[in-house]
Each structure stands twice: as structure tokens, then as C-alpha cells.
Amino acid sequence: MKRxxxxxxxxxxxxxxxxxxxxxxEPSTPDLDFYGYxxxxxxxxxxxxxxxxxxxxxxxxxxxxxxxxxxxxxxGVKGELFNQxxxxxxxxxxxxxxxxxxxxxxxxxAAVMGDNVIDALPGATLWAGKxxxxxxxxxxxxxxxWNASGNAGAGIEKISLGSDAKLAVAxxxxxxxxxxxxxxxxxxxxxxNIGIAGGALEVGATYAAPNLTDDQxxxxxxxxxxxxxxxxxxxxxxxxxxxxxxxxxxxxxxxxGSTGVNDNTMEGSSVRAIAFGLVDLADNLESEYNVxxxxxxxxxxNTTTWTSVGVRPVMHWNDVASTALEIGHDxxxxxxxxxxxxxxxxxxxxxxxxxxxxxxxxxxxYVTHAKGGQIALGNGNTAGTSLGVQAEVWW
Numbered sequence: 001m002k003r004x005x006x007x008x009x010x011x012x013x014x015x016x017x018x019x020x021x022x023x024x025x026e027p028s029t030p031d032l033d034f035y036g037y038x039x040x041x042x043x044x045x046x047x048x049x050x051x052x053x054x055x056x057x058x059x060x061x062x063x064x065x066x067x068x069x070x071x072x073x074x075x076g077v078k079g080e081l082f083n084q085x086x087x088x089x090x091x092x093x094x095x096x097x098x099x100x101x102x103x104x105x106x107x108x109x110a111a112v113m114g115d116n117v118i119d120a121l122p123g124a125t126l127w128a129g130k131x132x133x134x135x136x137x138x139x140x141x142x143x144x145x146w147n148a149s150g151n152a153g154a155g156i157e158k159i160s161l162g163s164d165a166k167l168a169v170a171x172x173x174x175x176x177x178x179x180x181x182x183x184x185x186x187x188x189x190x191x192x193n194i195g196i197a198g199g200a201l202e203v204g205a206t207y208a209a210p211n212l213t214d215d216q217x218x219x220x221x222x223x224x225x226x227x228x229x230x231x232x233x234x235x236x237x238x239x240x241x242x243x244x245x246x247x248x249x250x251x252x253x254x255x256x257g258s259t260g261v262n263d264n265t266m267e268g269s270s271v272r273a274i275a276f277g278l279v280d281l282a283d284n285l286e287s288e289y290n291v292x293x294x295x296x297x298x299x300x301x302n303t304t305t306w307t308s309v310g311v312r313p314v315m316h317w318n319d320v321a322s323t324a325l326e327i328g329h330d331x332x333x334x335x336x337x338x339x340x341x342x343x344x345x346x347x348x349x350x351x352x353x354x355x356x357x358x359x360x361x362x363x364x365x366y367v368t369h370a371k372g373g374q375i376a377l378g379n380g381n382t383a384g385t386s387l388g389v390q391a392e393v394w395w
Contacts, residue, residue: 031083035395036075036094039068043388051386054370056306056330056342060294061143063310063328066346066366068390070100076109088115092131108132121159128154133172134190136232136247138276140288140312141328145247145274146230148188148206148260150174155188164193164200174261176210182221183211184254184262199235206230208254208262222265226254237279241286241357244277257296267299278357286357287313290328304334316355324348324364342372361393 043051053069055062074096082089094109111129118124129152136146148170155170170188175181190204209225217223234245251270254262258270276290292308310328317323326346333339348366352359371383 030079030081032077032079032081032091034075034077036073037394038071038073038075039390039392040071040073041068041388041390043069043386043390046385047381051388052384053386054342054344054368054372054384056332056372057340058304058332058334058337059306059308059330059340059342061138061141061308062330063141063312063326063344063346065140065312065324065326066348066364066368066386066388066390067344067370070098072096072098074108087117089113089117090115092129094132118156121156124159125157126155127157128152133170133188134168138274138290138292140276140290140310140326141308143292145249145259145272146204146232148172148186150184150186150261153186161191164195166192168192172261174208176262176264177221178265182216182223182264184208184264185211186260186262188260196233197235199233202230202232202234204230206255206260210254210262210264224254224262224264224267226256226258226262226266227252228255228258228260237277239280239286242278242280244279245275247272247274247276249273251296256298257294268297270294270296281313284316284355285313287311288357302335304332304336307331314350314357319355320351320353322350322352322355324350338373340373342370344368344370360395361391363389363391365389 045052051069053067074094076094078090078092080088080090090113092109092111092113095105096108097105109131111127111131113125113127115125116123117126131149131153133149133153135144135149137144150172151174153170153172155168157168159167161167168190172186172188174184174186176184186206186208188204188206190202192202194201206228210223212221212223228249228251231248232245234243237243249272251258253268254264254266256266256268256270272294274292278286278288280286288311290308290310295303295305297303308330310326312324312326314322314324329343331341346366346368348364350362350364352362367385367387369385373382
């Protein structure tokens, strides 16, 4: 089947046209913003053909700098449609896709949020729809370790618990199973902004259970439920951009090894610990860092452990130019598959709209070398080198 694809330029024009359509939300005037993200690159490999990307077999993520082979884009509109008497209704929509995705363009966010609409919960937000729900990630390897986003959901956020602490409760569904036809109901409860020792603690629990059809029950489809407990403590660094976070997560059965959605076939337990952040090292020199330990034990007692260590120092030469060096090492050990290690090094020269670590738009030229026991090159090699130029922007 021929799949439909759309360039970022055409995507932006299409969504801008949608944003320009009349919206009937009296008595307020709609206040909508066009927002999004994309990255695109040109590259090649010393093994011939297109750029190669390197990821340790069994690892849940890979270090990103000079190691992203897809052209990825997402864009949408968001903002207020109604604001009266202190009550606000907002919308958030987003289309997204990748040239490596077989589904092409897809609707990845479409939700309505109502602020201060429940009299008994002043300041709270009621929402329903499809949403990137309170996602937490390590930026340098794009690992979303706490991400309950699913097909659709509903919930209430920003429920005041006194001081700065806020409660959020959500019901979010996801599909699992080999055919993707097992319906799971996930209940996610979180308390954020708990002030401790100059930092902020966020704690959460997600419980999920499959809801099998009569036919699935008759066929004996697995119906394992599961739970995931998450704790994240964050504290600021010595600059406006700098930060540090420490994460602990414990999963069981359907949530073993999960980041927030249930797998009806899984039985076992998991532990995950992460320390990551951005630190200021010297004048004009700053660095991301990541240290991760993730272990999953299945019902048979087989254990798979992923450990990861990475740094990305960036030296700023002036208000637009910088040089980045990323070194990342992943190791996956398992009772059922061969041990696997991968070290990836990237050197990149960058030009960005400002001298901040997160300044975008950005153009970078890079060379990446990887070496390890099992690299997904498809040709039996255990080392590879790629070079290329990438554009990255968000707005």
C-alpha cells in the first residue's frame, strides 16, 4: 500500500490554514498560537549508502547527537477559545510524523482543557482528549522514562494541596498485544512541586488493567495488570539553564520495564534509577550528563539490565557558534541474549540563534563514530562512521 507523506512545509501550511478558520467562541476572541518542532538532515556512511544510526541492541534509547537518521516533524495550534469570569477553555492540537514511519502523518494531540471550571476545585484544569500527558525525559538520549500518554484520556490537573504542591489524576487508555487489540485502562495519580531541601519532589503511581472482550477471554489472551511507582527529585544548578534530576521507578507485571503504559503479556518486576541534568562547567562551557540503570526480571527469573553513561559538553565561541562533543556508552546484559555494549562519539560544529544551550533554530555539521559488540549495521560490522548536517528547530 502506498503511504501518504507530507513535507514539513506543506504540513505547516495546512495547519496554518486550519488555525485561520473561524472559531465560534463568544464572547471571547480566540487567541491561538502555531507551534511545533522539526529536525531534518543529510548524511552518509563509510559503509556506503545513507547515514547510519547506532543503538545497542536491547537498549531503550540511543544518544542523539549526530545519531538521528529520520526527518521528524510535528506542528499544531493551541491556545484560548474562551475566557470569561476567570474561566478559560483552551485547545491543543498537533499533527506529526516521520519519513521512516509507515503510518505517515498522524494526529498525535487533540485535547480540550478547561481552567477553573470546577467551582469546588479553584485553579484546577479539567481536560479530555489525546495529549502528551506530563511527559518526563532525558533530553540527550530522548528517553521518556515517565510517559503515560496513550490513545486518549481525561483528567484533572493542578488540584491545590496547600503550599505549592499539586495533585493530578487521569484515566488514559492504551492498546497492547501482538495485534495491538487489547484495551488497557490506566489510572495515573501524581503529586508535584513538593518542596524539599531547596528542590521539588514529584511522586506518582500508575495502575493499569486490560479490559478483554468476550472473544479474547475465550481465546485465553493474557490479561496481566500492572503498576508503576515513580519518584523524581529536581534541583536547580548555578545558572538559569542548569538543572539536576534524580529518578527512581519500580514496576511490576504489566508495568515491568514500562514508562507508563501497560503490556498485557508481561509478568515480572523492574527497577530504574536515573541521574541527569545540565551543569555549568566554566565560562561559555556547559554540559549535559546522564547516568542510568534499568533492570527487568520476567516471571521465569530471566533478567535484562541496561546501563548507560553519557556526557555532552558544549563550548560557545560567540553568540551563534559552538562546538559539541557527545560521548555515550550503553551496555545491555541478559540471561537470554548475548551481552551487548556500544560506545558512540560525536563531534559537531553548531550555529544557533543565540548562545544558550537550548538555542534554536540550529544547524550542525557532525561526524559520528560508534564501536561495539552488536551494532545494527545490517552487514555484520561492529564499528561504523557517519557524517552529516542537521537542522533542528522548535517554536
